[in-house]
Amino acid sequence: MRDMSVAVAEEDRRREILDAAVSVVVERGYAAARVSDIARRAGTSTGTVHYYFPTKVDVLDAALQHASERSHQRHRAELVTLTEPREQLLRLIDLQLPDADVADEWAIWLEFWNEARRRDELRERNHEIYTRWVSMIESIVRNGQRQGQFRQDVDPADFALRFAGLFDGLGIQVLLQPSLENRWRLRAALREVVERELLA
């Protein structure tokens, strides 16, 4: 019982530190993030941060993982509330437009990619995460085809890859120039792809 309650507190503290780390990475970037920033934002001390994570790299990598997990769960949670594949895809678009909190998520992706370029473990991690994201889209498309709502002559894996790619590429520019106009264009471009390629 004691062990349980301590374990829970431990997990909470860990999560607090990771949340803090994520927001520091968003603000200062992966490479410029300081342990003291993370500690301050988590309302604790550098000693405690090191108590939970041996080195700074450990905190930051865990933070990236943490953020990507949260993002994935958010997507899943929203998708199960919808039954129509078409609605699911459109919702996915709106869920991931670089607005407010989601812009922070995009920032994390950029940092992630950048860091992954130089480190094998992160490259692998990115590959898993990206594959999961593409698979999510792919399975929606497959569902749509099975239900006869989407065209049958489209390769789901191929479509999913292109959809994700288009999303990322335009998303980066929207992140950097987040005007209403640009956000709207991103949304319109993605919806148009869905309409044009999946619906007869």
Next chain:
Amino acid sequence: MRDMSVAVAEEDRRREILDAAVSVVVERGYAAARVSDIARRAGTSTGTVHYYFPTKVDVLDAALQHASERSHQRHRAELVTLTEPREQLLRLIDLQLPDADVADEWAIWLEFWNEARRRDELRERNHEIYTRWVSMIESIVRNGQRQGQFRQDVDPADFALRFAGLFDGLGIQVLLQPSLENRWRLRAALREVVERELLA
């Protein structure tokens, strides 16, 4: 005459330093680049680097600009050798696939975007550069339409934006997983967009 020759030497030295800086950024990343790395790779001393560029940020920013300029010139030089808009677009694809040297260029873009996220001047710079890249595509499309080779019912600006976005998004993943398979998929996806959307 003396001034002239000195000025030329000065420019050479500057360029050497910038080339060195680019390769250090590719290797270690913008944030982790050290003045001493740049000096060593340029075959000179840290003092000299600071003689030409007051601060490290000045070198790095100039290096980003330098790399983007070189990339743009490379595109222009290749395009003028072709007359058919269709050929120009297809060449552009092959010119920019993340292979060998070009992978370094992609790395620079990632670093650039990442850094731009936090700094207004770089955001503006990125906007100019990106606009120039999209405009290049757009004007090829316009040419193709004028010559009757491309469909008339496509908005060139819109197409160019989507084409560039798709290129970037998929390009990042190819950069991180540079398998033959992935490179081929990127190329095929882009060529297909050209075929499907621009050619009747």
Next chain:
DNA sequence: CGGTCGTTTGACGCGTCAGTCAATCACCCA
């Protein structure tokens, strides 16, 4: 040849920051 100016050098000073550690705290249990 001696002086001037632009260039180059690298040792040094100074600030910064990750990670350590001894001390303290808080909680529980015997």
Next chain:
DNA sequence: TGGGTGATTGACTGACGCGTCAAACGACCG
């Protein structure tokens, strides 16, 4: 109550790297 355990603190140390600067270099000129 007293002792044990896990959690927390922040001062400290050692490493590191930017930017400075005094000294040297070398090309040219009067």
